Amino acid sequence: MNQTLLNYILQIADNSLILGSRISEWCGHGPVLEQDIALTNIALDLIGQARSLFQYAAEVEGQGRTEDDLAYLRIAREYRNVLLVEQPNGHFGTTIARQFLFDAYHYPFYKALMNSKDETLAAIAEKSLKEVTYHLRFSSEWMIRLGDGTDESHEKVQNALYDLWPYTSELFVPSETDNSALEMGIGVDLSEVKNFWNEKVDEILKIATLEKPQDGWMQSGGKQGKHSEHLGFILAEMQYLQRTYPGQEW
Amino acid sequence: MKNWPLWEIFIRxxxxxxxxxxxxxxxxxxxxxxxxxxxxxxxxxxxISIWVVESKYIHASSPDESDSLFDPANDKVYRHPTFYNLPDELEHI
Structure with a gap:
């Protein structure tokens, strides 16, 4: 079994799974019907990506674990998602800011992953990129609307940016897995992803009349399994059914 | 958001x-x-394609006038080309 490949797939899958789970909390609670459906669509896209990746991970591992086992039956320390995606939804502006900061990373990430030497990863990236292209368009558009909207929306989304900023640099700090995957030609060069991210963030914040926060103390640890207190609660809700009634299927 | 206008949606x-x-x-x-x-x-x-039109720009016929607008067409069967005998080989007509 190729341990680097497995870890790398899980790292990508966990980001999609946890963010998808977070956004799905909006289902039925969106500010208006149209945005409720839009957010739920994005959540479903992300969970769909996670499924493809977990199926592949299960195959690569070859130990008889299934996609469900990988999604539902690991403990918090075994999840490799970045801290940004597990942060709470807050208000609509917080969710949009978190989404934008992640989409601006997710888009160039998948774009680069399409060149992976691993054909399955490249194929998943190609399919996911179409979805993420729309996510980025959606969240950019809303950053502009909220930032360049009313005084209240501007202040709220600006504060959300300040709050979430410390979670952004982790996206670009390569983990051991990132480095090995890059060396093997299956992974993505995060410094290139960062260039795109910086440009995109500058571009949109400028139009949105928002201030780019200063880099200060930056949080990290998600890629190593050291999570914020929020992940445990997400997992408790997500895993409850599988743990209470093992082996349940759709 | 309650001030957002209404839009009519057309899908191809x-x-x-x-x-x-x-x-x-x-x-x-x-x-x-x-x-x-x-x-x-x-x-x-x-x-595969979307059109949107703000609802206020759609002008509709009035249901009250439907008698005068549409009923007269009811008894004008000669406006349908149904009185021709077509050969069987002719398709898609």
Whole structure:
């Protein structure tokens, strides 16, 4: 079994799974019907990506674990998602800011992953990129609307940016897995992803009349399994059914 | 958001077919209306093209006038080309 490949797939899958789970909390609670459906669509896209990746991970591992086992039956320390995606939804502006900061990373990430030497990863990236292209368009558009909207929306989304900023640099700090995957030609060069991210963030914040926060103390640890207190609660809700009634299927 | 205008949404389901009215939704401007329509009306693979029109720009015939507008067409069967005998080999007519 190729341990680097497995870890790398899980790292990508966990980001999609946890963010998808977070956004799905909006289902039925969106500010208006149209945005409720839009957010739920994005959540479903992300969970769909996670499924493809977990199926592949299960195959690569070859130990008889299934996609469900990988999604539902690991403990918090075994999840490799970045801290940004597990942060709470807050208000609509917080969710949009978190989404934008992640989409601006997710888009160039998948774009680069399409060149992976691993054909399955490249194929998943190609399919996911179409979805993420729309996510980025959606969240950019809303950053502009909220930032360049009313005084209240501007202040709220600006504060959300300040709050979430410390979670952004982790996206670009390569983990051991990132480095090995890059060396093997299956992974993505995060410094290139960062260039795109910086440009995109500058571009949109400028139009949105928002201030780019200063880099200060930056949080990290998600890629190593050291999570914020929020992940445990997400997992408790997500895993409850599988743990209470093992082996349940759709 | 309660001030957002209403938009009528038209979706073309396939190349070569007409855009068809599918419903309406609220949005702040045309850009958002298209994005909302994409999410509300095409997520089950229903479309390949979207038109949005702000509802206030749609002018409709009045139901009160339907007698004078539409009833006269009822008894004019000669306006349908149904009185020709067509050869069996002719298809798609």
């Amino acid at each position: 389901s396939k190349q070569g077919l007409h855009h068809k009215h599918v419903g309406s939704l609220h949005a702040a401007d045309e850009k958002m209306a298209i994005e909302n329509a994409r999410d509300v009306y095409t997520r089950r693979n229903e479309g």
